[in-house]
Amino acid sequence: MTGDKFGKRAIRVIRTRGTISLVLMVVFAGNCFLTLTADGATDETKTANRLVVHADQGEEMISRNIYGHFSEDLGRCISGGFWVGEDSPIPNTRGIRNDMVEALRGIKIPVLRWPGGCFADEYHWKDGIGPRDMRPSMINTHWGGVIENNHFGTHEFLDLCEQLGCEPYISANVGSGTVQELQQWAEYTTFDGESPMASLRRANGREKPWKIKYWGVGNENWGCGGNMTPEFYVDLYKRYQTYIRDFSGNKTYKIACGANKADYNWTEVLMQEAAWRMSGLSVHCYIWKGGDWPPEGLATEFDEAGWFAFLKGALFMDELLTKHSAIMDKYDPDKRIGLIVDEWGTWHEVEPGTNPGFLYQQNTLRDALVAGVCLNILNRHCDRVKMANIAQTVNVLQAMILTKDEKMVLTPTYHVFDMYKAHHDATLLPVELQSGDYKFGDDRIPALSVSASRDKQGRIHISLCNLDPRAGAKVVCELRGLEPKKVSGQVLTAAEMNAHNTFENPEQLKPASFDDAHLHNSTLTVTLPAKSVVVLKVH
Ligand code: AHR
Numbered sequence: 431m432t433g434d435k436f437g438k439r440a441i442r443v444i445r446t447r448g449t450i451s452l453v454l455m456v457v458f459a460g461n462c463f464l465t466l467t468a469d470g471a472t473d474e475t476k477t478a479n480r481l482v483v484h485a486d487q488g489e490e491m492i493s494r495n496i497y498g499h500f501s502e503d504l505g506r507c508i509s510g511g512f513w514v515g516e517d518s519p520i521p522n523t524r525g526i527r528n529d530m531v532e533a534l535r536g537i538k539i540p541v542l543r544w545p546g547g548c549f550a551d552e553y554h555w556k557d558g559i560g561p562r563d564m565r566p567s568m569i570n571t572h573w574g575g576v577i578e579n580n581h582f583g584t585h586e587f588l589d590l591c592e593q594l595g596c597e598p599y600i601s602a603n604v605g606s607g608t609v610q611e612l613q614q615w616a617e618y619t620t621f622d623g624e625s626p627m628a629s630l631r632r633a634n635g636r637e638k639p640w641k642i643k644y645w646g647v648g649n650e651n652w653g654c655g656g657n658m659t660p661e662f663y664v665d666l667y668k669r670y671q672t673y674i675r676d677f678s679g680n681k682t683y684k685i686a687c688g689a690n691k692a693d694y695n696w697t698e699v700l701m702q703e704a705a706w707r708m709s710g711l712s713v714h715c716y717i718w719k720g721g722d723w724p725p726e727g728l729a730t731e732f733d734e735a736g737w738f739a740f741l742k743g744a745l746f747m748d749e750l751l752t753k754h755s756a757i758m759d760k761y762d763p764d765k766r767i768g769l770i771v772d773e774w775g776t777w778h779e780v781e782p783g784t785n786p787g788f789l790y791q792q793n794t795l796r797d798a799l800v801a802g803v804c805l806n807i808l809n810r811h812c813d814r815v816k817m818a819n820i821a822q823t824v825n826v827l828q829a830m831i832l833t834k835d836e837k838m839v840l841t842p843t844y845h846v847f848d849m850y851k852a853h854h855d856a857t858l859l860p861v862e863l864q865s866g867d868y869k870f871g872d873d874r875i876p877a878l879s880v881s882a883s884r885d886k887q888g889r890i891h892i893s894l895c896n897l898d899p900r901a902g903a904k905v906v907c908e909l910r911g912l913e914p915k916k917v918s919g920q921v922l923t924a925a926e927m928n929a930h931n932t933f934e935n936p937e938q939l940k941p942a943s944f945d946d947a948h949l950h951n952s953t954l955t956v957t958l959p960a961k962s963v964v965v966l967k968v969h
Pocket of ligand 1: 502546547548549649650773821822827
């Protein structure tokens, strides 16, 4: 490929951390500009990228639930995260932190999964209802062996969802719970008439039932949820799901426990044996460095090898969804059953000095790029993927929010969810991307990732990620079938790969307005900075 189309000599000013350096841009016959900065460092702007957005097409809707979240009774996600208790000096509503609710409403959180994770298959919901001082404690065996006081239970979770304006997704106990427990949980929460469980709910202060659509039947039952084979689990699935009744007009959506990442046999067995009994089938996809669990390396300390490994890991999501979807297509060609990616995200070593069982990690520009790439992939698979839940909302893994006492920080990942909310319930537009490569050592991956949608007002949003941490990228985009008048955008980027927000400097990384996109008739020319996430609005 050649870069001649953009080959013009130019002087540019690049602003790096407040200092200004003059840059001479030189035309090369190859596929990039090489620019020499005053301090002798090199910066490339690749020119080989072509994008076609079929702006007049599109059939599938990107469910807003793809932008869902997961929160577990783990570390400081619930206790010390969402839940501070009614007597806390931190402003709260019935014990739930107000600033956090406001922040998550800001990204239009659509659905929240709880209580786990591994915790779900040890959780007995009746321990978490009634007067808080009477609730029994339990040992959180998976997560640090700490005592869980059950102060945040069913009522508190559903109150949280109401405050957030999101749908609850309850993940029920199959590993160590009984069918009766699950049956009664559904009755307690959703039955409107006179019944033992509905009366108990009323005695605990809630007159009207809640509407709870999403019910997960077990979590990781191939591992922490009971170490089962798919053949054993699928029989349990059929039995347990039978007793999640549709009470009082509540229409349930039952989600079977799915595969550990690329365990395609699990999906095969579940689909073959139980497709007719499920609304959704889950899959989990964590991205970490190193072979097996536990992950290697801190969130904030890495070199380019660490950057590359995570971006390559994020791209694997596409293969994963394609292969699981292909199996589902065999048994469910009409795509009635949703593929539910109910845990995904980056997993790093815990921050030094924190409880290893609490999985507390920082969050950098690298995590933001992983989020952007994964969300583009999830969008593009929206014909089959009906929900995804990033792990975990607050203070755990790839969190949106970190807290320290009364302080709260929004992470770079939060900002990606904020920028991408334009895709919620929008129509996915087909795209064709011809991307240059990002090469590292002997390896290479596509430098760019994209997805596009049309919202209900007819506006087009294009989310683009430049995975290359060293080179900017020029993209020529044909908006086929559209003659737009205006383009505007936002960008998330930084000088350093490991840029992040801290309690001392909470706004180091936040979206800025993006003005390097230019329209000429139906052609949009965009220059993406190195290591950036950009969302464009065209109308
Ligand atoms: O998110 C942390 C843990 O990762 C969850 O509890 C479990 O489901 C997964 O293995």
